[in-house]
Amino acid sequence: MRLTAVFSIFAFGSSLGMAAVLNSSEVLLSTDPVMARSDLEKRDAYTCYGSTNTSVSDCQKIIDTIRTDEQQQFALYSGICAVWNQGTCRVRFCAQPYVNRPVNRSATWLATYIASPLLDGCVGKGNLGVIADHPNINSHYGTYRLWLD
Numbered sequence: 001m002r003l004t005a006v007f008s009i010f011a012f013g014s015s016l017g018m019a020a021v022l023n024s025s026e027v028l029l030s031t032d033p034v035m036a037r038s039d040l041e042k043r044d045a046y047t048c049y050g051s052t053n054t055s056v057s058d059c060q061k062i063i064d065t066i067r068t069d070e071q072q073q074f075a076l077y078s079g080i081c082a083v084w085n086q087g088t089c090r091v092r093f094c095a096q097p098y099v100n101r102p103v104n105r106s107a108t109w110l111a112t113y114i115a116s117p118l119l120d121g122c123v124g125k126g127n128l129g130v131i132a133d134h135p136n137i138n139s140h141y142g143t144y145r146l147w148l149d
Contacts (some may be wrong), residue, residue, distance in 0.1 A: 026055070045137060048125065048138055052123065052149060058089035060119070061089075062089055062091050067108075070108045073106055073107075075104045076103045078097055079097045081094035081095075090148075091144070091146070094145050128148065
């Protein structure tokens with residue numbers, strides 16, 4: 001089976017937007033309200049916020065799509081996002097503005113953290129969720145944000 005991923009790319013702080021369809025096992029993308037926080041690892045944090053009618057099964061389809069090629073690597077440059085949409089669910093994996101190097105994550109890493117804590121801990125309970133590698137999720141600190149909404 002051939003995997004086709006559709007990504008929307010947005011640059012922070014501007015109206016630049018574009019979409020790309022990629023048929024590749026390696027993806028390199030480039031262009032020149034939070035409640036109580038919970039810890040994941042030493043430097044990662046997540047929070048659930050707001051409310052949503054997002055379907056858990058739609059989000060599970062996105063996870064399954066990402067897991068189709070677990071060897072896939074995502075390298076996102078400053079201000080760039082990879083976006084997956086399925087029905088009522090949207091996943092956004094974004095490099096923070098001003099990062100000096102690409103943010104590199106594997107498909108396995110993405111699928112794991114989307115599934116838990118975001119899907120199980122947030123969307124499954126009717127909330128939106130976001131993970132960051134800095135405890136101040138609303139700031140520009142850290143290198144990435146991973147949203148499930």
